[in-house]
Amino acid sequence: MDQDLGTGIPSEPTERAAPLLEIRDLKVEFPSRRGTVVAAEGVGLSLEAGEILGVVGESGAGKSTLAYAVMGLIEPPGRMAAGEIRLGGERIDTLPPEAMRRVRGKRIGMVFQDPLTSLDSLMTVEEQLVETMLTHLPISDREAKGRAVELLEQVGIPDAATRVKNYPHQFSGGMRQRVVIALAICCEPEVLLADEPTTALDVSIQAQILALLKRLVRERGMGMLIITHDMGVIYEITDRVAVMYRSRLVEIGPSDKVLNRPDHPYTRSLIAAVPPPDRRIDRFPLVEYIESAGTTTRKLDLASHWLGKARDFGAGDGPLLRLEHLTMRFLTRPSLLPSRRRWMTAVDDVSFEIRSGEVFGLVGESGSGKSTIARIITGLYRPEAGRVIFAGEDMTAMSSRKEINRLRRQMQMIFQDPYSSLNPRMKVGDIVAEPIRFHRLAESETEVRRIVADLLEHVGLGSRAALRYPHEFSGGQRQRISIARALATRPRFLVCDEPTSALDVSIQAQILNLLKDLQEELGLTMLFISHDLPVIRQMCDRVGVMQRGKLVELAETEALFEAPQHDYTRHLLALMPRMRAA
Amino acid sequence: MSDETALPEAAGRPDERPPSALARFLDSDLWWSFRRSPLVITAFLVTVLMIGAATFAPWVAPHDPFDLASLDLMDSLLPPAWLEGGDPRYLLGTDDQGRDILSTILYGARISLLVGFLSVILAMLIGVTIGLVAGYAGGVTDAVLMRIADIQLTFPAILIALLVDGVMRGILPPEAHEEVALFVLVLAIALSSWVQYARTVRSSTMVEKRKEYVQAAQVIGLPSARILVRHILPNVMGPVLVIATIQLALAIIIEATLSFLGVGVPPTSPSLGTLIRIGNDYLFSGEWWITVFPGLALIILVLAVNLLGDWLRDVLNPKLR
Numbered sequence: 001m002d003q004d005l006g007t008g009i010p011s012e013p014t015e016r017a018a019p020l021l022e023i024r025d026l027k028v029e030f031p032s033r034r035g036t037v038v039a040a041e042g043v044g045l046s047l048e049a050g051e052i053l054g055v056v057g058e059s060g061a062g063k064s065t066l067a068y069a070v071m072g073l074i075e076p077p078g079r080m081a082a083g084e085i086r087l088g089g090e091r092i093d094t095l096p097p098e099a100m101r102r103v104r105g106k107r108i109g110m111v112f113q114d115p116l117t118s119l120d121s122l123m124t125v126e127e128q129l130v131e132t133m134l135t136h137l138p139i140s141d142r143e144a145k146g147r148a149v150e151l152l153e154q155v156g157i158p159d160a161a162t163r164v165k166n167y168p169h170q171f172s173g174g175m176r177q178r179v180v181i182a183l184a185i186c187c188e189p190e191v192l193l194a195d196e197p198t199t200a201l202d203v204s205i206q207a208q209i210l211a212l213l214k215r216l217v218r219e220r221g222m223g224m225l226i227i228t229h230d231m232g233v234i235y236e237i238t239d240r241v242a243v244m245y246r247s248r249l250v251e252i253g254p255s256d257k258v259l260n261r262p263d264h265p266y267t268r269s270l271i272a273a274v275p276p277p278d279r280r281i282d283r284f285p286l287v288e289y290i291e292s293a294g295t296t297t298r299k300l301d302l303a304s305h306w307l308g309k310a311r312d313f314g315a316g317d318g319p320l321l322r323l324e325h326l327t328m329r330f331l332t333r334p335s336l337l338p339s340r341r342r343w344m345t346a347v348d349d350v351s352f353e354i355r356s357g358e359v360f361g362l363v364g365e366s367g368s369g370k371s372t373i374a375r376i377i378t379g380l381y382r383p384e385a386g387r388v389i390f391a392g393e394d395m396t397a398m399s400s401r402k403e404i405n406r407l408r409r410q411m412q413m414i415f416q417d418p419y420s421s422l423n424p425r426m427k428v429g430d431i432v433a434e435p436i437r438f439h440r441l442a443e444s445e446t447e448v449r450r451i452v453a454d455l456l457e458h459v460g461l462g463s464r465a466a467l468r469y470p471h472e473f474s475g476g477q478r479q480r481i482s483i484a485r486a487l488a489t490r491p492r493f494l495v496c497d498e499p500t501s502a503l504d505v506s507i508q509a510q511i512l513n514l515l516k517d518l519q520e521e522l523g524l525t526m527l528f529i530s531h532d533l534p535v536i537r538q539m540c541d542r543v544g545v546m547q548r549g550k551l552v553e554l555a556e557t558e559a560l561f562e563a564p565q566h567d568y569t570r571h572l573l574a575l576m577p578r579m580r581a582a
Numbered sequence: 583m584s585d586e587t588a589l590p591e592a593a594g595r596p597d598e599r600p601p602s603a604l605a606r607f608l609d610s611d612l613w614w615s616f617r618r619s620p621l622v623i624t625a626f627l628v629t630v631l632m633i634g635a636a637t638f639a640p641w642v643a644p645h646d647p648f649d650l651a652s653l654d655l656m657d658s659l660l661p662p663a664w665l666e667g668g669d670p671r672y673l674l675g676t677d678d679q680g681r682d683i684l685s686t687i688l689y690g691a692r693i694s695l696l697v698g699f700l701s702v703i704l705a706m707l708i709g710v711t712i713g714l715v716a717g718y719a720g721g722v723t724d725a726v727l728m729r730i731a732d733i734q735l736t737f738p739a740i741l742i743a744l745l746v747d748g749v750m751r752g753i754l755p756p757e758a759h760e761e762v763a764l765f766v767l768v769l770a771i772a773l774s775s776w777v778q779y780a781r782t783v784r785s786s787t788m789v790e791k792r793k794e795y796v797q798a799a800q801v802i803g804l805p806s807a808r809i810l811v812r813h814i815l816p817n818v819m820g821p822v823l824v825i826a827t828i829q830l831a832l833a834i835i836i837e838a839t840l841s842f843l844g845v846g847v848p849p850t851s852p853s854l855g856t857l858i859r860i861g862n863d864y865l866f867s868g869e870w871w872i873t874v875f876p877g878l879a880l881i882i883l884v885l886a887v888n889l890l891g892d893w894l895r896d897v898l899n900p901k902l903r
Contacts, residue, residue, distance in 0.1 A: 033614060378801045405803040413801045421794035425816035435802045485798065 018089030019046035020223040021070070021191050026083035028065050028074060039065040039078070043249045045242050047191065047223040052214065054238035054255065055227045058270075058504035059475075062247040063227045067193050069093070070225070071110060072100040088190065106136040109184030111213075113196040115176035119168040125152070125179050126164040129186050136187040151182040156212060174205035178212065185216060192217065192224040198233060202365040203531065203575045210237050229504060231274045232576075235259060243267045273509035275534035277576045280558070283516065284509035284538075319353035320493060320525045321377065326350045326386035328372055346372040347383070348549035354493075359519060359526040361540030361557065363533060363572070368546040370529045374497045377527065378413045379404065390493070409439050412486035416498040418478035422470040428481055429466030432456065435489045455484040459514060476507035483514065487522075494519075495527045500535065512539060533576045537561055545569045615897045625889035632883050636691035643688045644671070647681035648851075654680050659869050675871040678864065683871060686857055687879045693853035694880070697767050698833040702826050704772035705833075709779025710822060714810050716780065717787025728784070731777045739774035739836055746770035747845045760848045767846055771833050778825050786818035820898045827891035831884040838880055854880045 026043040029036050040062040047053050055063045068074050070085055072093065085093040092103055104110070112118040120128060129148040133139060139147070145164075152160035155178040168176055177197065184192060194213065198206035214237045217224045228234060234241050234255060242252040243264065251264040262268045272285045326347050333342035347369040354360040362370045375381045377388055379395070388395045390407055398404050412435075415421040422431055432452045435441075442448045453463035459480040470478055479499060486494060496515065500508035512535065519526055528539050536543055536557070543560050545553040545568065553566040564570045607613055616622055635642050646652060657680035661668045668675065674683040716727040734742075750766045751759055759766075790796060791814065799809045834854075840846040841855030842862075849856055854876050861873025 375797075380797055380800055401803075401805070408801065408803040411801075413798065415794040415798060417794055421798055423795040423799075423813050423817070426813075434799070434804075438802060438804055438808075482798070489802065 018086065020049045020051075020088060021047040021225070022086040022089075023066070023070070024084050024086070026066070026069055026085070027081040028062075028069050028078060029081045030078040032077075038247050040069065040244075041247050043083070043244075045249065045252055047225055049190070049223050050217065050221045051240065052217055052224045052226060052238045054234040054241040055225065055244060056229065056231065056234050056241055056270075057244035058229060058506065060246075061244040063229075063244055064195055065247075066244075067110070067195050067225065067227055070191075070193060071104055071108060072097075073104075102136070105132060105189070106187045107189055108191045108193060109187070109189035111177070111180050111184050111192065111194040111197045114200050115173055115180050116200070118180050119176060119183075121168050124165055124167055125171075125182075129164075129183060132183060133186050147186070148182075151186055152179070154216070155179070155182045155185075156208070157182075174201055174208065177201060177205075177209055181209075181212065181216070185220070185222070188220070190222060192222050194224060194226040196228055197226065199228070199230070203533075203572065204365065206233070207236075207575045213237065231259070231271065231505065243270070270506060273506040275509075275512075275532070275538045277534035277537065280537055283513050318356065320356045320391060321354040321527075322351075322387075322389040323353075323373070323377070324351050324387040324389065326373065326376060326383050326388070328369075328376060328381060328383050345549050347376070349386075350546075350549075350551045351386075352544055352551060352554055354525060354527060356492075356525055357523055358541040359528050359539055361536040361543040362527065362529045362546060363531065363536050363543060364546035365531060365572075367548070369549040370531075370546055371497055373546075374413065374495045374527065374529055378411060378495055379408060405439070409435075409489045410491050411493040411495065412489055412491040413495040413497065414479070414482050414486050414499045417502050418475045418482060419502075421482050422478055422485075424470055426469075427466065428456070428468055428470060428473075431470070431481065432466070432484045432488050435485065439489055441488075441490065451488070452484075455487055456481075459484045459487075460510075474507075475503050476510060479503060479507075479511050480514065483511075483518070487518070491524070493525045493527070495529075497529045498531070499528075501530065501532065508535070515539070533561075533572060545572070612897055615893075619893065621889065622893045625886040625893070628882060628886040629890060632691060632879075632886070633695060635688055636695050639685075639688040639692050643682075643685035644673070645682040645685040647686045647689060656680070659864075659872075661869075662871050674875045675869075677860065677872045678869075683875050686852065687854070687876050690852050690854045690857045690876060691879060691883065693764070693847055693851060694834050694837055694855070694883075697764060697771070697837045697847070697853065698830050700765075700768040701771035701775070701833045701837075702830050704768060705776040705829065706779055706822065706826055708772065709776035710783050710815075710818075712776070713780040713783025714787055714814065714818070717784035718791055718806065718810055718814065720788075724784070727780070731780050734774075734777050737774070739771070740839060742774040743767070743770035743836060743840050744843075744845060746773060747840070760850070763847050764851075767837060767840060770840070771836050774836070775829055775833065778829065779822060782821050782825060783818050786821060787814055790814050790817050824891060824895040824898055827894055828888060831887040831891065834880070834884055834887075854883075 023046070024044050026040055027038065028040040029038045031037075043062070043066060045053065055066060057063045065074070069080055070092075072095070074080060080093060083093075084091055087103065087107060092100065095103065119125075123131070126145060126148050129151060130141065130144040133144040133147060134141065137144075149160045149164050152164055157163050157175060157178055163171075168179065171179060181197075192213075197213065198209050201209060210233065213224065213226070216222065226233070226238065238255045240253060241255045241258045243250050243258065243262075243266065245264075245266045251258060251262065251267050253263075258267060259271065262271060269285075275284070327345070327349055328347040329343040329345050331341060332344045333340070335341045350369070350373065352360075362373065364370050372381065376383045377390075383396060386396070390411065393407065395404065395407060398407075422428075426434075429449070429452050432455055433448050436448050436451060442451055449466075452466055456465045457463050461477060461480050461484070465473070465477075465481070470481065473481065482499075499515070500511050503511060515526075516539070518524060526539075528536070530536050530539075540557050543555060543557050544551050545560070545566065547568045553560065553564065553569045555565070560569065561573065564573055616626075640646070657669065657672065657676050658678050660672050660676040660680075662675045662683075663670050663673050665675075672682045672684070674687070676682055677686065712727050712731070716724040737745075747766055747770055750762070754762065796809060796813055799813050804812075837846060837853060838855030838858065841853050842859045844859065846855055847853050849860070852860065857876035858873050858880070861869075861871075861876060864870075864872045
C-alpha cells in the first residue's frame with residue numbers, strides 16, 4: 001500500500017547529495033519588551049532517511065523551538081533571525097505560508113506531547129484521518145477511508161475497522177497517541193517530528209509507543225527527529241543524539257558514544273544526574289552548569305537548633321504509621337438514586353506499615369492510587385473504610401479539629417507541581433512562616449523571622465529569598481521553598497508526592513540530595529511516592545508496588561529490584577530504561 | 583512552548599535586594615500597557631477629573647445650588663454663557679429656579695458616584711462571599727446558592743430596584759424615606775448585580791481550590807475560613823476588580839434610570855438622573871441645556887469608566903494576550 005499511491009519517498013536514493021533534513025546555523029529569537037530572548041543560536045544538524053535523531057536538553061534549552069522552526073510555526077513576534085532549513089536539498093524556511101502549509105502534514109509529520117489536546121474531540125478518528133489525506137493526497141474519499149483503517153492497524157489499534165468510527169475520548173491515552181501517530185504518517189511524510197511524544201504517558205505505554213515509532217521509521221525509511229528531556233528515551237530508540245544547552249547545540253554524535261563517552265562537560269553532568277536503575281548510590285554527583293542555588297547546606301547541630309527543639313516524640317523503631325484496610329471510592333456518576341451512581345475504586349483494601357526513620361516508597365503507574373493514599377494520610381481525603389494509625393493514635397476516629405491539628409503538625413507534604421504548590425500572592429517568607437504562626441511554634445515575630453531565614457538558608461536559597469514572590473524563582477528553587485515550608489512545623493513524617501517529576505533531571509538530582517540530607521539529619525520518616533523506579537531505588541528503604549488501587553507487592557528495595565515476586569513488578573522493572581547496560 | 587521562551591536569568595538571585603513595590607509597579611505589564619494607550623490615559627484622566635470635581639464639589643463649584651438664599655428667580659432659565667442672553671456667571675446656564683447647571687452637575691455627580699461606589703462595594707461583598715463559599719464548599723451548598731443566583735438573574739435589574747424601592751416606601755413613613763432613599767437605592771442596585779461577582783468568583787475558586795498550594799494549607803491544618811480569606815481570595819480578585827469597574831458604570835446608569843423614573847434620590851438632593859428628568863420637562867420649550875449637560879456628563883463619566891474597565895479586562899486576562 002505504500003507504493004500504490006506513488007507518494008512515498010524513493011526507495012532507492014540515486015545520489016546522496018543532500019541529507020533529508022538539514023538545519024544550518026539556525027537562530028531563533030523572541031523580541032519582548034524586556035529585550036530579545038534568543039531561543040536557539042548557531043544550531044546546525046542534519047537528518048538522513050531512516051535515521052532517528054534525538055534532541056535532548058532541559059526545559060528552556062531550545063529543543064521545541066527547533067521543531068517549531070522546522071515546521072515554520074514559530075509564533076510571532078518570534079522569528080528566525082538567521083540560518084536555513086532544507087528538506088531534501090530544497091530550502092523550506094523561505095517558502096511562502098501557503099507552500100509551507102503543503103509541506104507540513106504532507107512531507108513533515110508531527111507528533112505532539114499531549115494526546116489529549118492534539119486531536120479534535122468533535123470529529124471521529126476517521127474524519128480526521130480522511131480530512132488530512134484529502135487535503136494532501138490525490139485520492140478519493142473511499143480510498144482514504146480504506147487507508148484510515150489500514151493506518152490504524154499499522155499503529156497497532158485492535159479492531160481498527162470499528163474503532164475508526166470512534167471519537168478521541170473513547171480511546172485511552174496510549175491509544176490516542178497511536179491515533180496521533182497515524183495522523184502524522186497518513187500522508188507518507190519524509191520526516192517525522194516528535195516533540196516529547198511519550199512524556200504524558202505511563203512507562204509501559206511509553207515502551208510500546210517508542211517501539212511503534214522505531215518500527216515505522218525503519219519500515220518506511222522516514223527520518224525522525226525526536227525531542228525529549230528523557231535520557232531513557234534517547235537510549236531506547238535514537239541512532240544519533242544532539243544535546244542542547246542554553247539555546248546552543250553543545251554536542252552531537254552517535255547515541256552510543258554520547259551516552260557513554262560524552263565530550264562536553266554539560267552532557268557529562270546531565271548523564272551523571274540520571275538516577276542509575278541498577279544500583280544504589282549514596283548521593284548524586286553535584287552537577288555544575290545548572291542553577292545558581294547553593295547546594296551546600298550547613299550541618300545542623302540539632303541539640304541547639306530550632307528544628308531539633310521540642311521534638312516531642314521519641315525515636316522508637318516501631319511503626320510510625322499503620323494503614324489498615326484502607327478503601328476509597330470516587331463518585332464518577334452522581335445521581336439522586338444510589339442505585340444509579342457509579343463509583344471508581346481508587347484504593348482497594350490497602351494495608352501497610354511505615355517504620356520510624358525509614359523512607360517508604362510507593363510506586364505504580366498513573367491511576368494506581370498512590371496519590372490518593374498520600375492524601376488520605378495527610379487528611380485531605382477521608383477514607384471510606386479502614387484506619388490510619390499515626391504514632392499509635394487512630395486518626396480516622398478523631399473528630400475534634402484540635403486533636404487532628406496536633407497530629408497534623410507532625411506530618412507534612414511536598415507536592416508535585418512546584419508552579420501551583422506556592423500561593424503566587426504571598427511572599428516566600430510568609431509562605432514558610434504560615435505554619436509556624438498558625439501552630440504558634442515561635443514566641444515572637446522576630447523569632448519567626450529568624451527561623452524562616454534559617455530554613456531558607458538551610459534548603460539552599462539564602463535568607464533574602466523571604467522578601468520575594470514565588471514567580472521570581474525557577475522550578476527547582478520553588479521545590480526548595482516547598483521543602484522549607486514542610487519543615488516549618490518540625491514534622492517527623494514527610495509525604496513526598498512525586499516531588500521531582502516536574503523537574504529537569506539535574507534539578508531532580510539536587511532536590512533528591514537535599515531530601516536525603518534532611519532525612520538523615522532530622523531523622524525524618526518519609527513516604528516517597530513516584531512512578532520512576534530508578535528514583536525509588538535511590539531514595540527508599542522499602543517499596544510498595546501499586547496496581548489499580550491494590551498493593552501487589554511490598555519488599556525491601558534491593559530485594560524488590562533484584563528478585564521481584566509479583567508479575568506486575570517484573571513487568572514494570574522490565575520496562576525501566578537501562579541506559580548503562582549498553 | 584512557553585517554557586522555551588522563558589528567560590533562564592529570570593530565576594531569583596538570592597543575593598540581590600528585591601525590588602520595592604514602586605519599582606515592581608513601574609516594571610509591571612499593567613503600567614507598560616497603560617503608558618502605551620492614549621485612549622486609556624485619556625479615560626483615566628477624565629475619570630479622575632470627574633471623580634475629583636464631584637468629591638470636592640462644595641469647593642470647586644462656582645455656586646451652591648442648594649443655598650436658597652443665593653438663588654435669584656431673575657436668573658432662572660438662562661442659556662449657556664456663550665449664547666445670546668447668557669450670563670458669564672453661569673457657564674452652562676441655569677434651570678427654572680435659577681440654579682447654576684454646572685454646579686448642579688457637580689453636586690449631582692457626587693450623589694451618582696456615591697451611589698455607584700456604595701452599591702458596587704455592597705454587591706462585591708455579597709457576591710464574592712457567596713461565590714467563595716459556593717465554589718469552595720461545592721455539593722449541596724453550591725447547588726442551592728447558585729440556584730438562588732439563577733433566580734436572581736431572571737429578574738431585570740430595574741425590576742428588582744423598583745421592587746425594593748416600592749417595598750421600602752411601603753414600610754417606611756414618607757418623611758423617613760427621604761433620608762434613607764439613597765441607601766434604598768444602593769441596596770436595590772447591589773441586590774440586582776451581585777450575581778456577576780458570585781459566578782465569576784465561584785468558577786475561579788473551583789480552579790484555585792484544586793491547586794496544590796490550597797492543599798498545602800489544608801495539610802498545615804488551617805481552618806477553611808482562613809484558607810478562603812488568605813489564600814484563595816487574593817487569587818480570585820483580579821477578575822473581580824474588572825467586573826467592579828464595569829459595574830460601577832452600570833450602577834451609575836441604573837441609578838440615573840431609577841432617578842429618571844422618579845423612584846431614585848429625592849429632588850432635594852438631585853443626582854445626574856434626577857437632573858436629566860427635571861430638565862426633560864423643559865426640553866420642548868427650548869431650554870435644552872437643563873437636560874443635555876447633565877446627560878453629557880453622565881455619558882462621559884460612564885464611557886470613561888467603561889473604557890478603563892475594558893482595558894483592565896484585556897490586560898489582566900492572560901488568554902487575550
